[in-house]
Amino acid sequence: MLTLYDNLDSGNGYKVRLLLRLLGIPFDRVEMDIWAGATRTQTFLARNPNGRIPTLALEDGTHLPESNAILAYLADGTPYWPADRLARAQVLQWMFFEQYSHEPFIAVSRSLLRHQPESPERAAKLDALKPKGLDALGVMETHLAGRAWFVGDAVSIGDIALFAYTHVAGEGGFDLGPFANITAWIDRIRALPGFTPMTQP
């Protein structure tokens, strides 16, 4: 049985939970209290020296960190990661976009609003993150014009990776109202057989 070290509030964790359920793969889940230092203990650092969740424990004892690498591992050989060389790379393109140009602005804004008390410093941080988050949403909105999914004509782990923090962008202060292509794409993901919401452990 796979074991997922996870946190219910984490979009990076949710990506993995959601794909496991879409693929019908059973797993155990360990809720890690990040705010209490659970990822910084010696025990956990031996599993992932970078001290982050999600980390997936495989049946042979290997621990695989990095949400998007875990998605690639789970999706290898399934339709969620196409075998065609270019399509495969384009799926990765959107996953690297997600970690570099999206998550650091949209997920970080959400985290500030949920876990830091209101203050002038918090407001200044949110103001700095806002235009970069809007840029990322703009790139997605433009790309989705006339497209159902990010790569090719089927859902892939590129969509799953981007869905996690995009669908809760409102919790980071980003109004998705003006992004009609993104909201239609969010509805397509929610309609997938096996879909489970972020709040489901």
Next chain:
Amino acid sequence: MLTLYDNLDSGNGYKVRLLLRLLGIPFDRVEMDIWAGATRTQTFLARNPNGRIPTLALEDGTHLPESNAILAYLADGTPYWPADRLARAQVLQWMFFEQYSHEPFIAVSRSLLRHQPESPERAAKLDALKPKGLDALGVMETHLAGRAWFVGDAVSIGDIALFAYTHVAGEGGFDLGPFANITAWIDRIRALPGFTPMTQP
């Protein structure tokens, strides 16, 4: 012929140049003056809506952005990206680590030192980035204990991705002296047949 939109000062561009040369793949190179807005023109945004280099133009006219996705495309089917499912994911693990936990601190420090005049604001930014960059180098140093390469027993695109900004970390104010495993690994990369330095266009 492949065309690489590139900038000589960019480690993300260098990753791609280096792999193309290690694989012996000919390519044209277009130097993009990032600081003069070359990646923000309508023409370039039509190639990569996220407005960044490197972007690789394929022979069929497709433009592929994201340095690490380009590496995966070029390395697919070569020993630089192993076919084994777990090894493949572990290579990606280090590439996502590079973009999320390494580049934003080490490459950004280097960029500040090279492209921003000295000021109290610059010094404060560098001070904030320093511990996170050192954390990333610490994770690499620990992982390389007893290992020649990041995944398995052969060089992969995980090594190439991490090499680009690590070998010039000194230009970002990071002294590699205390990191003996990293400096030995840098020497192994430099000894690869076909290796070319960052300064080579």
